[in-house]
Amino acid sequence: MKNMAPLIEIKDLHASVDGKEIIKGLSLTINAGEVHALMGPNGAGKSTLSAVVAGREGYEVTGGQVLLNGKDIADMEADERAVAGIFLAFQYPVEIPGVGTTTFLKAAINARRRARGEGEIEPMEFLKLLRAKQKELDIPDEMIKRPVNMGYSGGEKKRAETLQMSMLEPAFCILDETDSGLDIDALKVVSDGVNAMRSPDRGFLVITHYQRLLNYIVPDYVHVFAGGRIVKSGGKELALELEEKGYAEFTEQAA
Amino acid sequence: MAETNAITPAALSDTLPGAGSALPGGQIAWVRHAREEGAKLWQAHGAPTVKVEQWKYTNLREMLKVPFRPARPAHEIGLETIPAGDALTLDAHVLVFVNGHFSAEMSDLDTLPKGVAVSTLATLLETEPHAVEPFIGRLADAADLPFAALNQGALEDGFVVRVKTGTALEKPLHIVQVSAAEDEPTAHQPRNVVVLENGAVATVLESWIGTTSDTPSLRNAVTEIHVAQDAVLTHQILQNLPERAYNVAATAVKVEAKGVYDSFVLQVGGKLSRHDLRVELAGRHAECRLNGAYGASGTQHMDTTSFIDHAVPECTSNEIYKGVLAGKAKGVFQGKILVRREAQQTDGNQLHKALLLERGAEVDTKPELEIYADDVTCSHGATTGELDPVALFYLRSRGIDPETARMLLIEGFLDDVVERIPGEANREAFKEVIHRWQRRQVDTIDPALG
Ligand SMILES: Nc1ncnc2c1ncn2[C@@H]1O[C@H](COP(=O)(O)OP(=O)(O)O)[C@@H](O)[C@H]1O
Ligand SMILES: [Mg+2]
Numbered sequence: 001m002k003n004m005a006p007l008i009e010i011k012d013l014h015a016s017v018d019g020k021e022i023i024k025g026l027s028l029t030i031n032a033g034e035v036h037a038l039m040g041p042n043g044a045g046k047s048t049l050s051a052v053v054a055g056r057e058g059y060e061v062t063g064g065q066v067l068l069n070g071k072d073i074a075d076m077e078a079d080e081r082a083v084a085g086i087f088l089a090f091q092y093p094v095e096i097p098g099v100g101t102t103t104f105l106k107a108a109i110n111a112r113r114r115a116r117g118e119g120e121i122e123p124m125e126f127l128k129l130l131r132a133k134q135k136e137l138d139i140p141d142e143m144i145k146r147p148v149n150m151g152y153s154g155g156e157k158k159r160a161e162t163l164q165m166s167m168l169e170p171a172f173c174i175l176d177e178t179d180s181g182l183d184i185d186a187l188k189v190v191s192d193g194v195n196a197m198r199s200p201d202r203g204f205l206v207i208t209h210y211q212r213l214l215n216y217i218v219p220d221y222v223h224v225f226a227g228g229r230i231v232k233s234g235g236k237e238l239a240l241e242l243e244e245k246g247y248a249e250f251t252e253q254a255a
Numbered sequence: 256m257a258e259t260n261a262i263t264p265a266a267l268s269d270t271l272p273g274a275g276s277a278l279p280g281g282q283i284a285w286v287r288h289a290r291e292e293g294a295k296l297w298q299a300h301g302a303p304t305v306k307v308e309q310w311k312y313t314n315l316r317e318m319l320k321v322p323f324r325p326a327r328p329a330h331e332i333g334l335e336t337i338p339a340g341d342a343l344t345l346d347a348h349v350l351v352f353v354n355g356h357f358s359a360e361m362s363d364l365d366t367l368p369k370g371v372a373v374s375t376l377a378t379l380l381e382t383e384p385h386a387v388e389p390f391i392g393r394l395a396d397a398a399d400l401p402f403a404a405l406n407q408g409a410l411e412d413g414f415v416v417r418v419k420t421g422t423a424l425e426k427p428l429h430i431v432q433v434s435a436a437e438d439e440p441t442a443h444q445p446r447n448v449v450v451l452e453n454g455a456v457a458t459v460l461e462s463w464i465g466t467t468s469d470t471p472s473l474r475n476a477v478t479e480i481h482v483a484q485d486a487v488l489t490h491q492i493l494q495n496l497p498e499r500a501y502n503v504a505a506t507a508v509k510v511e512a513k514g515v516y517d518s519f520v521l522q523v524g525g526k527l528s529r530h531d532l533r534v535e536l537a538g539r540h541a542e543c544r545l546n547g548a549y550g551a552s553g554t555q556h557m558d559t560t561s562f563i564d565h566a567v568p569e570c571t572s573n574e575i576y577k578g579v580l581a582g583k584a585k586g587v588f589q590g591k592i593l594v595r596r597e598a599q600q601t602d603g604n605q606l607h608k609a610l611l612l613e614r615g616a617e618v619d620t621k622p623e624l625e626i627y628a629d630d631v632t633c634s635h636g637a638t639t640g641e642l643d644p645v646a647l648f649y650l651r652s653r654g655i656d657p658e659t660a661r662m663l664l665i666e667g668f669l670d671d672v673v674e675r676i677p678g679e680a681n682r683e684a685f686k687e688v689i690h691r692w693q694r695r696q697v698d699t700i701d702p703a704l705g
Contacts, residue, residue: 054652057644082654094649098667104650107663111654147667148649164653
């Protein structure tokens with residue numbers, strides 16, 4: 001066995017928003033090649049956790065650590081974390097008027113390339129990459145011609161998030177309720193996109209409220225998140241158990 | 256001009272020509288009269304203070320302290336090249352004016368098509384005064400625009416563009432106007448005329464630029480524009496003056512039946528810049544589109560004051576201005592739409608949006624609808640906002656650095672008004688200036704911001 005640091009290691013993390021503690025001592029280790037599912041009731045703090053890891057301002061870490069490849073990311077800004085390999089597929093992707101989708105995608109790709117000391121991507125290479133991913137995720141040109149996420153339906157937004165993720169090739173992907181608002185066909189398309197990205201050097205944290213998504217993106221581990229921390233961990237069968245029993249047992253336990 | 260200024264009477268009077276100056280057309284009665292009238296109005300009322308309604312948000316105190324003298328002719332200054340990179344860059348017939356006077360060496364007039372005449376006012380006042388008489392002081396009312404009165408008092412030179420009936424000018428005419436600073440603070444007061452006769456079609460670009468200097472300069476320009484029946488004028492202005500320049504400019508336009516005046520104004524330069532834009536829709540189905548953007552930082556002050564006069568029925572006006580303000584900059588947008596009693600079926604829309612990038616930046620907006628007709632569609636709106644922190648996080652979460660993310664959001668904010676610029680090349684030329692302006696901000700901005 002190689003003696004390497006895990007891809008992501010969250011150690012006894014405490015985080016607050018507006019002075020209110022939301023994450024209360026969460027620990028989680030994700031190795032490259034693994035898919036972890038994080039399930040929990042609404043309002044548990046799942047999106048808060050994803051925002052804290054992605055480096056959103058206004059989310060204060062009051063204790064603990066997040067390590068990426070063994071390195072504490074506390075002092076890294078959101079864009080530095082992204083360049084280092086963290087990607088967050090937003091639960092609510094943001095519409096940005098006036099900013100063209102291709103301009104945005106190029107800026108994101110070039111930011112990474114610059115960090116690696118590479119030149120800007122060639123227009124032809126970019127187009128080829130974009131076309132291939134569009135096809136994979138069933139995204140028409142018409143969507144790409146619009147400003148970032150503008151006027152996309154819920155399902156289109158999630159497909160677009162997956163497209164970005166797949167173009168940027170991050171090492172660690174957080175999917176925050178990527179299944180919400182998707183019909184069954186869109187769910188399959190998005191899941192296929194994610195599954196195509198699974199690889200021995202990439203890890204995933206799939207946040208979801210429902211078990212349904214996990215039929216398509218089959219996780220290696222499932223964690224139940226309640227009261228600001230992980231209250232139970234298991235294999236993929238834990239998701240089925242949750243589907244049957246609901247979260248009541250855990251919310252009571254956490255309260 | 257109801258109010259009289261008693262504190263600084265006749266400030267800037269030194270910029271008026273002295274008695275006995277040998278100015279062009281001095282022997283012609285109407286020219287003499289126009290000068291006397293302008294000087295008299297200026298002397299009587301002085302520079303406007305903030306007590307004058309139209310000047311409420313633009314305080315000229317600092318500017319009026321500067322002892323401006325009339326600028327010398329360009330050949331005496333010895334400017335040989337246009338300051339690089341400041342003007343719009345696109346394929347056009349280029350004419351260069353330095354401190355209001357034509358520079359033949361820097362201009363390119365050879366290829367002007369038939370039906371288009373470009374002259375200087377100074378020449379016409381000597382050779383063909385009757386050709387310009389109907390166009391001087393008719394639209395830029397000296398009694399209503401104090402600086403137009405001062406300008407008229409110093410009536411001397413400027414550009415005169417005439418496009419004959421039915422002529423379509425294919426390539427734009429680009430009039431680059433350079434404020435050349437001298438060792439002493441100087442002022443120049445160009446007086447310009449654009450006339451499109453019936454059915455004429457033309458694009459006139461203006462770049463207001465200048466030489467960089469520690470000495471302040473003042474540009475007080477008046478441009479009177481006649482768009483006759485069925486004529487279409489596309490008029491695009493870039494105000495990209497240097498840091499120490501003051502600019503007071505009035506563009507006054509009259510549009511006859513079925514004529515179109517389509518303008519875009521981008522202001523990014525100068526210390527203080529005021530642009531008065533007045534359009535009279537004087538014939539049925541006349542139309543004006545007034546769009547613009549401005550970007551200000553540091554302690555820059557940028558004022559756009561527009562007045563659209565719907566004088567007859569069935570005319571259309573659409574106006575969108577957007578401003579981006581950083582540092583301690585101040586923006587002013589005053590937009591008045593007048594719909595006269597007889598102007599039924601008027602369609603008038605106006606919108607101003609400002610983006611404040613820093614706490615110290617501010618904007619004053621005054622939309623004003625004055626409607627006397629009863630069958631009209633009019634709207635106006637004004638919003639002031641900041642950069643959306645969620646959008647900023649979204650971009651940064653994709654690896655985009657904060658400066659680039661800000662630039663993307665700012666260009667995104669300006670995008671819809673920039674997209675209204677007719678002509679791909681023209682649009683690109685303005686986008687390029689906006690991009691350069693943004694880069695300048697990034698290069699000088701406090702890295703802790705963002
Ligand atoms: N920006 C915010 N300001 C204040 N409270 C917030 C903010 N974001 C989330 N919260 C609160 O934090 C808790 C967790 O929210 P969230 O992380 O969105 O939960 P989940 O994603 O699990 O549904 C909720 O009580 C929510 O109201
Ligand atoms: Mg959530």
